[in-house]
Amino acid sequence: MSTNQHGKSVISRQALSSYLDTFLNVSAFKDYAPNGLQVEGKGQVRTLVTGVTACQALIEQAIAVNADAILVHHGFFWKNEPEVITGMKYRRIKALMDHDISLFGYHLPLDAHHGIGNNAQLAYQLGILSPRVYEPVAQDLLWHGHLEHPVTATEFSQLLNNVLKREPLHIGDNSKPIATIAWCTGGAQDYIDQAAQMGVDAFISGEVSERTYHAAMEQGIHYFAAGHHATEQFGIKALGQHLASKFDLTHHFIDIVNPV
Template sequence: MKRTELDAYLADFLQINRFKDYAPNGLQVEGKEEIRTLVTGVTACQALIDKAIALNADALLVHHGFFWKNEPEVITGMKQRRIKALLQHDISLFGYHLPLDAHPVVGNNATLAHKLGLIEAEAHESLGDGLLWWGHTELSQTAAEFTATLERALGRTPLHIGDPKGTIHSVAWCTGGAQDYIDMAVQLGVDAFISGEVSERTFHSAQEQGIHYFAAGHHATERFGIEALGQHLARKFGLEHHFVDISNPV
């Protein structure tokens, strides 16, 4: 398919105009016009770019791309090396941040719910601009059991704040750096809140407001959306697709 066709399709499919984001959503680095081989990954780091080159990718599709607000505008050092590698190999870079978090089917929140077996999962209509999701477990679990569920699904042990013997049935979540959504989760009256990252203040907030909190990893909670998006594009447009997971313990 044409690069412009992919750009237009993703803009509509992910409804990018709904979001006021911290980086541009869509085509960030222009490569060859025809796209046959697509590589997806969480972050456009050098290791992922190198893997895309090795796979003869025409386009690289990521959740965390380039050109974030408040970062240095000059293209030097690490940024220069990354962009130079893409340009030298004529690889397009597409990045989608909040639109991928929020998508109801292939989004990070939707796919995390599926991996955890959460049911009646949906974005809350009035809290979190569509980024805060809530649902519940099929059966009540102890916090220790839910920790094990997270560990099996994500391949890493989450940080849990709360009594391991406490009961969890209702859950709110937002992937990535969403630890400060904990106050909105408390408003919902859920038993537990999951995000990717954690701050020092989160411990006190969880303790004092009586909610179980799980920091499950920024990278770990956002692996599934970009892979699902790549699989969707491969099915719809007949693209060769490779999801590459660059390990990240954060």
């Protein structure tokens, strides 16, 4: 790391990439998209933008603040998507390359990290005590813990609303209190069966399917669909703050509103 003529710290793209890959233990994960540097930009990074998804709106706002790199949870090149670079994908990548901005994406490694990961950060935001992974589920993706005091489903829905700024969908018996909780951020509604087997009172994830209703009702577990974007906003923000502190970078977390 070095300092430019204006006294701002600068880290090389390569050094930042190596640090992130090691810090997030990328080699331990089998994922649906490449983790790490996805689009190569300028060789030095002093201004970093973080956001949940590498959409056009995020890229345009990163350009506006003269970002050298963008770091996201949902990047590009997902399994089974078309391999050609046309249309929307072309426009996004062209904007990055025209402005020499690097794009880094970290998916499952960011979900699972025990300190700044999405699941760890959601537990912190909600005040869930003793958060820990559920070992039978691979890659540390399903977590569980407990609340300080039991609450009603209505009270817990309000907590989610206050923290995530989004009203959750609740499925379950309102008369049953909630003390123990399992969760997995994003599109993990099908972990509800493992959560029920754990014997917890409630399960939180981002999305919901038609089958989720029946799984929750028949197994007697509360389910809260709290939003894919909403449940995954805290990990990438925490990661950006960590990098800004460690390397003295300028950091902007940019939240592109997404109701899903």
